[in-house]
Amino acid sequence: MSRLDDALARLATALDGLDAVLGEKPSREAELAELDEVKAERERLIARVATLEEEARSLASLTAEVDDRLDGAIAEIREVLARN
DSSP states (O other): OOHHHHHHHHHHHHHHHHHHHHHHHHHHHHHHHHHHHHHHHHHHHHHHHHHHHHHHHHHHHHHHHHHHHHHHHHHHHHHHHHHO
């Protein structure tokens, strides 16, 4: 082979490598887009968890209030029954 043939062979190999990398580019862009979607979903889930935690605190407070009212009502019923 001549030096020109060697250079052409190296050029062809380099171009094949470049084609392979460029062929992967849409795949990389798709992976980055998917990663962005995952990050966005993560942020939505974090916000939802925060909302649910606030609702749980509110329900716990409401439950404690109902518990206190029931205890009071039971005590009043027992007083009425004790009088009769």
